[in-house]
Amino acid sequence: METAFYIVAAIAVLTTLRVVTHTNAVHALIYFIVSLLSMALLFYLLGAPFVAALEVIIYAGAIMVLFLFALMMLNIGTAQDEQERSWTRPGVWVGPGLVSAVLLGVLGWVISEGGQVRGQSDYVAPSEVGVALFGPYLVAVQLAALLLLAGLIGASHLRRHERRTIMSDEPAEPSSDRSTGSKTGKGGIG
Amino acid sequence: MNPTIQTLLLIQGVLVGLLTLAGLLVWVERRLLALWQDRLGPNRCGPGGILIFVADGIKMFTKEDWIPPGSDKPVFVMAPAIIVVTALIAFTIIPLAPGVSILDLNIGILFFLALSSMGIYSTVLGGWASNNKYSLLGGLRMSAQMFSYEVFMGLSLMGVVILSGSLNLHDIVKAQSGMWFVVPQFLGFLIFLFAGLAETHRLPFDMPEAESELIAGYHTEYSSMKFGMFFVGEYVGVTLISAIIVTLFFGGWQGPLLPPVVWFFLKTMCFILFFILLRAAIPRPRFDQLLAWGWKFVLPVALLNLIATGAIALARGN
Numbered sequence: 001m002e003t004a005f006y007i008v009a010a011i012a013v014l015t016t017l018r019v020v021t022h023t024n025a026v027h028a029l030i031y032f033i034v035s036l037l038s039m040a041l042l043f044y045l046l047g048a049p050f051v052a053a054l055e056v057i058i059y060a061g062a063i064m065v066l067f068l069f070a071l072m073m074l075n076i077g078t079a080q081d082e083q084e085r086s087w088t089r090p091g092v093w094v095g096p097g098l099v100s101a102v103l104l105g106v107l108g109w110v111i112s113e114g115g116q117v118r119g120q121s122d123y124v125a126p127s128e129v130g131v132a133l134f135g136p137y138l139v140a141v142q143l144a145a146l147l148l149l150a151g152l153i154g155a156s157h158l159r160r161h162e163r164r165t166i167m168s169d170e171p172a173e174p175s176s177d178r179s180t181g182s183k184t185g186k187g188g189i190g
Numbered sequence: 191m192n193p194t195i196q197t198l199l200l201i202q203g204v205l206v207g208l209l210t211l212a213g214l215l216v217w218v219e220r221r222l223l224a225l226w227q228d229r230l231g232p233n234r235c236g237p238g239g240i241l242i243f244v245a246d247g248i249k250m251f252t253k254e255d256w257i258p259p260g261s262d263k264p265v266f267v268m269a270p271a272i273i274v275v276t277a278l279i280a281f282t283i284i285p286l287a288p289g290v291s292i293l294d295l296n297i298g299i300l301f302f303l304a305l306s307s308m309g310i311y312s313t314v315l316g317g318w319a320s321n322n323k324y325s326l327l328g329g330l331r332m333s334a335q336m337f338s339y340e341v342f343m344g345l346s347l348m349g350v351v352i353l354s355g356s357l358n359l360h361d362i363v364k365a366q367s368g369m370w371f372v373v374p375q376f377l378g379f380l381i382f383l384f385a386g387l388a389e390t391h392r393l394p395f396d397m398p399e400a401e402s403e404l405i406a407g408y409h410t411e412y413s414s415m416k417f418g419m420f421f422v423g424e425y426v427g428v429t430l431i432s433a434i435i436v437t438l439f440f441g442g443w444q445g446p447l448l449p450p451v452v453w454f455f456l457k458t459m460c461f462i463l464f465f466i467l468l469r470a471a472i473p474r475p476r477f478d479q480l481l482a483w484g485w486k487f488v489l490p491v492a493l494l495n496l497i498a499t500g501a502i503a504l505a506r507g508n
Contacts (some may be wrong), residue, residue, distance in 0.1 A: 026315075049296065057307055062337055063303060068315075
């Protein structure tokens with residue numbers, strides 16, 4: 001099982017790297033989906049099948065489809081690929097690479113000190129996840145819900161403003177069309 | 191070794207059975223549609239025309255397999271495989287008889303929901319990779335349709351989970367020995383039926399391929415067996431949704447006299463035929479009507495159903 005864990009972890013790291021480095025947005029997104037799937041498998045291997053399934057349903061299944069929907073609307077072509085390539089010249093990687101290397105060093109140091117890295121743990125039943133969410137972590141769940149609600153209201157407000165302008169435009173155009181149409185029609189008869 | 195061989199045989203049986211059924215459904219669907227529309231349908235090849243699926247298969251395999259030059263090749267090739275693979279994997283958790291299923295997962299329902307949400311990528315990515323306006327529109331419609339209908343697909347099943355107290359499909363079937371869940375969860379069943387129709391993009395909800403507006407939608411550019419994969423995937427999907435409906439709402443393999451597998455097969459066939467009847471009977475709504483109806487009507491009903499079921503279960507103290 002330990003080898004399985006390391007294989008899946010390696011896939012997760014590699015695919016996530018490809019998400020960052022890929023110039024084609026949709027291909028990067030497909031790598032992101034694979035990365036999320038391997039994350040779900042990691043959760044499963046650590047004894048949390050419920051969280052693993054939710055990871056696939058919510059992140060890999062729903063949110064990534066939403067991302068893909070937005071990308072398809074943007075009509076990204078080869079021109080954008082070129083633009084991405086020009087932004088990600090080798091020189092750009094130096095700063096983030098150094099910072100990440102420091103983080104990796106710290107992680108290695110913590111692990112070698114025998115820090116809290118959980119290995120094969122017990123099976124976590126779905127009901128335990130529910131009890132944890134609605135028991136000790138209830139405040140956090142409520143805060144997250146409030147945040148989402150704020151986002152929802154914001155989106156609704158923006159859309160409402162937009163619709164009002166469209167509505168005020170819309171009746172004007174067809175009616176003017178119709179009037180010109182009837183005028184020319186009359187002109188034709190006359 | 192013995193259990194391993196048993197599992198392998200079971201996998202083999204399910205795989206062969208499903209793909210044969212998918213092939214036969216081509217014939218069943220065309221003959222039944224013809225019957226309901228007062229025409230003959232395919233009746234030349236074999237007794238009653240049953241060998242039409244062999245002829246179709248030969249045709250598909252021998253057609254030119256063309257990849258459009260402007261397409262995104264790796265994604266274009268990968269897309270049709272996803273729909274078949276996810277639908278077939280989801281079948282592993284269906285209990286065919288007492289204690290008989292390829293996988294016995296404690297999170298059975300979630301496993302099904304996860305795989306069905308993965309299956310969407312097939313049509314969405316296929317539509318995008320074709321680099322064709324109509325395909326792209328089909329793909330866009332599919333993604334919008336799916337993330338609307340997936341929300342209450344999960345919610346509609348939670349009533350069943352509350353009543354049976356388990357996410358395991360075997361336990362859910364056993365919990366229905368007294369009464370099928372379709373009686374206390376009739377709303378849940380209806381909502382799941384709508385969501386299942388949208389999921390398999392069958393005719394009343396087939397806006398992603400709407401041939402009168404979008405040519406063939408997301409698979410306009412697909413030919414030969416790549417198109418065949420979408421075709422087979424659709425039939426396997428219909429069979430899967432029917433099998434899940436039977437398992438969750440109609441007592442699964444339970445029934446008197448006949449062996450459990452036969453009961454399961456008969457009930458599943460009933461729903462497959464019902465899906466075909468819906469295709470013959472109901473016209474296609476407009477796309478915005480479908481989405482508005484989903485968000486403004488079905489989602490609140492699904493939530494109310496969940497709240498009521500939860501309240502009753504709590505009042506009864508179980």
